[in-house]
Amino acid sequence: MASKYDKSYLEHLCDYEQGWRLLFTFSAGFLGIMLIWLFSIDSGSPTYVVTVMNVVGLSVLAALSGFVLSRCE
Secondary structure, three states: OOHHOOHHHHHHHHHHHHHHHHHHHHHHHHHHHHHHHHHOOOOOOOHHHHHHHHHHHHHHHHHHHHHHHHHOO
């Protein structure tokens, strides 16, 4: 039972490396799609606002999952 608590928080996160890799792949892929779409819609429209919010959220998600993946290797 003591071995469960011998690992750091990062080592516990690295136990799910495949999930982090999948999250990074999807967030980076959708971020690319959103960036392409961002430049094809009119600025000031409600769709533009939603797309900007998606770009910000996906950027944070990709950065977080990429950081965890870089620390796991």
